[in-house]
Amino acid sequence: MSGIVELADLKIIFPTSRGDVNAVDGVTLSVEEGSVFGIAGESGCGKTTIGLALMGIIRKPGRSEGGIRVNGKDVSSMKDEEQRLFRWKEVSMVFQGAMNSLNPVKNIGYQIAEVIRDHSQVTRQKSMEMATELLKKVRLPATILDRFPHQLSGGQKQRVVIAMAIALNPKLIIADEPTTALDVVSQEYVLQMLKAVVEASNSTVVLISHDLSLLAEMCDYIAIMYLGKIMETGRAEDILANPSHPYTLALLDSNITIDKRGKKVESIPGYPPSPINLPRNCRFSDRCAFATSECYESEPPPTTMKDGRTVYCYHPRYEDGEG
Amino acid sequence: MTESRSRFARLFHTEAGTDTVLLRLLHSKSGLVGIFILAALSAVALLSSFIAPYSPYAIVASPYLPPSQSHLLGTDGLGRDIFSQMIYGTRLSLEIGFVSAVGITVIGTVVGVVSGFAGSYVDEALMRFVDVMLVIPSIAFMIFVATIMGPGVVSVLTVIIVFGWPPLSRMIRSQTLSIKRRGFVESAVVSGSPRYYTLFRVILPNMTSLIVANAMLAVIYAIIADASLAFIGLASTNSYSWGSVLYNAQIEGAIYHNGMLWITLPGVAIAITGIAMTLIARAFGDITDPRFSTEGR
C-alpha cells in the first residue's frame, strides 16, 4: 500500500561557491495516510528542507533529485498553476508562527480570508465568516480579525497559523517546529490545540521537531535524521523506547526531560562534519562510540528489523529487534 | 548560509581579506573595464599639455568653426579650440572629483565611525545633524553657497565636500554598529583591548572595501556637482572643467552653430567617468554585499 507521502531516494542540493551542499541526501520514506509522522534531528539536518520540498518549494538555486509524491502526485513535475492550487488545498503547513511568518502589514482576518479566496470562488463576506469560524476552532475571539501580527502574543500568532493551516481541509499538514519559539506555558497549550485540531480534521500530519519528547507525545511513526539522511525510522514507541541506531541513542541521552531529573545529560561528542562534499561512509562514524573500520569505509545499507523499523547502521544497538 | 560563512571568514582575517578584495577586483570583468577606463582618463589628464594641440585659452581661429581636421570639435564663440578645452577639462574635472572624494570620504568616515563607536549622546547629536543635512536640498544649497562665495575652484570644492559627506557618514555608522556587534569585536572589547586598538585594528580595516567603493562613487558625485555648478555659471572662468565647457556651449548657443559635438561630448565624458567609477565601486560592492548582485547565484 502506498502512503500519502512517498519519498524515493530524495536529494536536495544547493550549489555554493565552495561546492554543493547536500541538504537532503538520499531519503526514502513513506507516510501512512491518517498517521502522525515525526521527523527528528539536530538543526541543519535537512528536516525543514524536506518539509518545504513536500510543497514543491526548493529555494533557488537549489535543485532536487529523486521522487517526491504527495497524495499520489509527483510534486517536482507540476506546472505553475497546478502547483499553486495543490499547495494549501492538499498540503498545508504550520510555520513557526511566533517568528514572522505572518504578513506584518495586513490584519489577521484579511490574511486568513486571503488564502481562502485565492483557492476558491467565495465572496469577501463569506471568506470573513469562514475566518471567524476558523479562529473559533483555535479558541480565539473574533476581535483578533482586526488585529495586526505585531499586536498578538507568540501563542496567539501560533494559533492563528494553525487556524490558517486547516482553512482548506488539506489531506496533509506539515508542522515545522510548531512550538519551538514559544514559552513553556503556551507551548503546552498550543500543542493540545494542535492535537485536538488534527484529530478533528482526519488530516495526516508530518511533524518536524528537534524535541523528542514532543514527538513521543504526538507521533505514530518517526524518522531520525542526521546530516540529510535518515538514520532510523519506524514506529515512534519502538524507536524511542528501544533506540537502535547509536545516533538515536545519543540524541535521547542529550534530551532534557522532567523524568530524567537528577541524571546527567550527555552531549554528543564532536561536531557534525561539513555538509559540503560528504564522504561516502557512515556520516555519524566520526562521532560514534561503536564505530569500526567498516563504518569508515562504506555507507551502511538499510536493515529491516523484526518490529518493522529500518536502521542504517552496521552495529544496531537493539539486537532483539533484528530480523 | 555558507556564503555568509565565507564572508565572515574574510572579515575575521583582515590581512587576507584585503588581498582577496583586490584579487576579486582584478578578477571581476567589469571592475577591470572600470580600472582601464580610469587609467586612460588619468593619462589624458596628466599629459593634457602634450595632447592638447592648442592652449585652451588662446584665440586660434575664427569663431564657431565646425569640426575639422585642425579643430576636431570646432571652435567656440571667441575662436578657441574646443578639443583642447576638453582635454584640459579632463584634468580639472578629475582633480575636483578626486580631491572632493578624499574630503568627503575622510569627513564621512570619521563622523560615521565616531558616531557608531561612541554611541549615546554623541551619536544622537551627530545623526540629528546629518538628518538635517540630508533633508536640505543639497544641489540648491550648493548653488546658494557658491553664489555667495563667488565662482572658483575653492568654493566649488568647499560646497561639494560640505554637502557630500552626510549620506556616507550614515552608511559608515550603520556598518560600524554591525561590526561592533559581531563576536570578535565584542571579545576584543571584553578582553580589554584599548579602544583605539579596536577602532583602528578591527573596525576600520573591516570596512575598507565599503569605504573605497563609496569613495569611487563620491568622485562621480563631485564631478556631476561641479558640472551642475559650472552649468549655472558658478565655475571659475579662467580654467576649464567639462562642466564649464558645457556651460559655454549652452551660453554661446552651440545648438545654433553646428555645435552638436561641443554640447554633447562633455556629458559623454562625465558619463564614461561615472560608469568607470560605478563599475569599480560595484566590483567592491559585490564583494562586501553579494546580496545586491544581479548575477543569479
Place this chain on the structure above:
Amino acid sequence: MSAYGRFLLRRAVYAVITFFIALVMIFIIPRLVAVNPVDIIAASQQLPPSAIRQLTVEFGLNKPVYVQFLLYLKNVILTFPPNLGFSYEYYPISVWKLISISLPWTLFLVGTSVAISAFLGTMMGLYAGMNRGGILDRMMSYAAMTTQSLPYFWIAIVLQILLAVVLRVFPIGGAISITDVSPPYSLPWIQDVVYHALLPMITIVIATTPVYSIIMRNTLVDIVREDYMVAAEAKGLKKSTLYNTYGLRNGILPVVSLIAVHFGYVVGGALLVEIVFSYPGVGTLLFNAILSHDYPLIQGIFFILAITVIGANFIADVIYSYIDPRIRYT
C-alpha cells in the same frame, strides 16, 4: 497621547528644527562669507554711497546680528506673505511676488514627473526584485548606472537637441507658446501647457525612475528572504496576491521614506532642467537671479525651496506612518 500621535509629533518637531537650521544657514552664510551683503551688492552694482547707506539701514545692518536675525525671522515667519524683500533686477516687484509667479510652474513640473517616475520606478523595482537576476533586473541595473553617472541637465540638453532642434516634435523651451492667446485653463491652453511640459518631464522621469526602481528592487531583495514570503509561497496564493499584498505593501514602506530623502535631489536637478528649457519656474528665476547678482531674490528662492523640500519630507513621514500598521497601531 497615542504612540502614533507621539510619532507624528516627533516628526513635526524634527521638520521644524530642520527648517530652523536651514533658516539660520540662509541668514548666516552670506554674512559669514562676505561679512556684509551690502558690500557684495555695492561691488556688483556700483552703487553711490548714499544708496549704500540706505541699503545698510534697509537691511538693518546697523543693528547687532541677533537683532538682525530676529528681524529676519519676523519678516519670513510671522509675516504673510513672507516679506522676502525686493528684487534688485525687477525693482519694485517684491521677491515673494516673483516666486509666487514661478513656483506653481515648478510644482506642476516636479510634482507630475515625480508621481510618474515614482510609480514607474516602484513597479519596475517590484518586478525586478521579485525576479532577481531576470532580464529587467539586469537592464535596470545598467540603466541606473548610466543615469546616475550623468548630470541630470545633460539629458535635458540631449533630448532638446534630438527632439526639439533636429526632429522638431517638441518646442525648444518655455511653458506656453508666445502665439497662444487662449484664455488660461481653457482646453487649448491646457493642451499647450502640457505640450511644453512634456520634454522637461520626460527628462526628469528618465533621470529619476532608475533611482526609485533600484531602491525598490534592493528593498525587495531583503523582503523575499523573509519568512512570510516563504509562507506566502507555500499558501499557494495567486501571483497577483504575492506581488500586491506581500511584495508591494511591504516594499513600499522603506521606499516612501527614501523617496522623501531623494526629493531634494530631484528638485535640485529639476531646477537645472528648467534652465535648459527656459521653463518659467523657480530654476530659471534662480539662474537669472544669479546672472544679475540679485541677492534678495536668491535668498528668497532658497527660503521657498527649503520649505518645499522639508514640507514634502514631513508629508512623506505622515504617509509612511499611516500605511505602516506597526506605527499606526501600537
